[in-house]
Amino acid sequence: METTIITIGGMTCMGCVGSVKRVLDGFAGVTQAEVTLQPAQATVTFDPAKANLQGIKNAISDAGYDVA
Numbered sequence: 001m002e003t004t005i006i007t008i009g010g011m012t013c014m015g016c017v018g019s020v021k022r023v024l025d026g027f028a029g030v031t032q033a034e035v036t037l038q039p040a041q042a043t044v045t046f047d048p049a050k051a052n053l054q055g056i057k058n059a060i061s062d063a064g065y066d067v068a
């Protein structure tokens, strides 16, 4: 497993946090996701054999949020 912190732009409320968490929880290969507003970031644990960081970032960005 690999754990990484992704800084996310555009989250303004707990609804946004919930949306991002839903995206991450539903992403194949992600085993754990913690999303916070302050600081605006996600701590994601995933299986590198099943998911890659760029794909996870793309999913967040497809949901309407900004990732570095």
Ligand SMILES: [Cu+2]
Residues within 6 Å of the ligand: 011, 012, 013, 014, 015, 016, 017
């Ligand atoms: Cu919101």
